[in-house]
Amino acid sequence: MNRFEEKVVLVTGAASGMGRATCIRLAAEGASVFGLDVDESGLAQTKATITDSGGLIEVSRCDVSSREQCFEAVDKTVAHFGNLHVLVNVAGIIRFGHTHLISEQEWNLTMGVNLNGPLFLCQASIPHLLASKGNIVNVASTAGLIGQAYCAAYCASKAGLIQLTKAMAMEYCKTSLRVNVVCPGGTDTEMIGGISMPDDVDGELINRYTPLRGNGQPEDIASAIAYIASDEARMIHGSVFAVDNGGVAG
Numbered sequence: 107m108n109r110f111e112e113k114v115v116l117v118t119g120a121a122s123g124m125g126r127a128t129c130i131r132l133a134a135e136g137a138s139v140f141g142l143d144v145d146e147s148g149l150a151q152t153k154a155t156i157t158d159s160g161g162l163i164e165v166s167r168c169d170v171s172s173r174e175q176c177f178e179a180v181d182k183t184v185a186h187f188g189n190l191h192v193l194v195n196v197a198g199i200i201r202f203g204h205t206h207l208i209s210e211q212e213w214n215l216t217m218g219v220n221l222n223g224p225l226f227l228c229q230a231s232i233p234h235l236l237a238s239k240g241n242i243v244n245v246a247s248t249a250g251l252i253g254q255a256y257c258a259a260y261c262a263s264k265a266g267l268i269q270l271t272k273a274m275a276m277e278y279c280k281t282s283l284r285v286n287v288v289c290p291g292g293t294d295t296e297m298i299g300g301i302s303m304p305d306d307v308d309g310e311l312i313n314r315y316t317p318l319r320g321n322g323q324p325e326d327i328a329s330a331i332a333y334i335a336s337d338e339a340r341m342i343h344g345s346v347f348a349v350d351n352g353g354v355a356g
């Protein structure tokens with residue numbers, strides 16, 4: 107498939123996991139990809155993988171919790187590739203712990219990366235996306251749809267991102283802009299590998315939201331994003347997609 111030929115796509119979290127898989131998938135479908143992350147060596151690996159297989163990608167360090175860096179990154183993308191058709195907000199962080207012990211700094215960090223970052227990048231991108239008849243795909247989580255123990259800041263940030271998506275979908279309903287959100291369930295990435303629970307974790311609380319069909323792979327999320335961001339999905343607007351092996355089905 108070449109659904110992204112002549113399309114410029116900006117992807118955050120491009121150094122790892124779903125963000126990297128999304129860059130690879132969209133580049134394989136013809137996109138010119140601009141990848142952002144704080145992890146420069148991961149970005150270099152993503153770039154090498156795509157370039158080695160003949161794809162087009164440029165990367166840049168960007169801390170998405172900084173409004174200034176987000177606006178600069180959008181400017182760089184447009185300066186480099188001449189346009190912007192799709193924004194994919196994938197970067198995210200998670201910290202586990204008891205709610206009554208979350209520090210103000212930890213709360214703000216989670217909100218900064220998971221919620222403020224997507225907002226800043228949407229703000230900077232929307233004028234370009236309106237001109238290019240483009241679209242936005244945000245990556246939230248099933249943790250934004252259901253309550254999950256030991257990660258209140260994460261749940262709140264992802265629920266906020268879902269509502270941000272729906273609010274923008276309504277606000278720009280009379281334009282060509284499409285805005286959607288994907289909610290992955292457990293997916294085998296570095297984020298899952300790095301999980302550290304409180305010492306007194308109650309397994310019964312965690313097992314409630316472990317899908318019976320197991321985890322997915324980053325490529326599963328990338329293929330959902332590729333569909334939603336493509337013109338095939340032209341009727342999809344303001345939608346919340348759980349890609350979670352049935353985790354929130356019941």
Ligand SMILES: NC(=O)c1ccc[n+]([C@@H]2O[C@H](COP(=O)([O-])OP(=O)(O)OC[C@H]3O[C@@H](n4cnc5c(N)ncnc54)[C@H](O)[C@@H]3O)[C@@H](O)[C@H]2O)c1
Nearest residue numbers: 119121122123124144169170197198247292293295296297
């Ligand atoms: N892995 C899962 O099970 C799972 C489930 C649901 C939702 N998600 C969400 O999917 C998205 C991708 O996660 P992943 O599993 O691929 O994790 P990952 O850790 O492999 O990738 C996340 C990327 O975000 C980058 N990042 C972190 N802080 C940043 C910042 N301030 N600015 C720019 N980049 C930053 C990291 O460097 C990393 O490359 C996240 O938003 C995450 O919350 C993951």
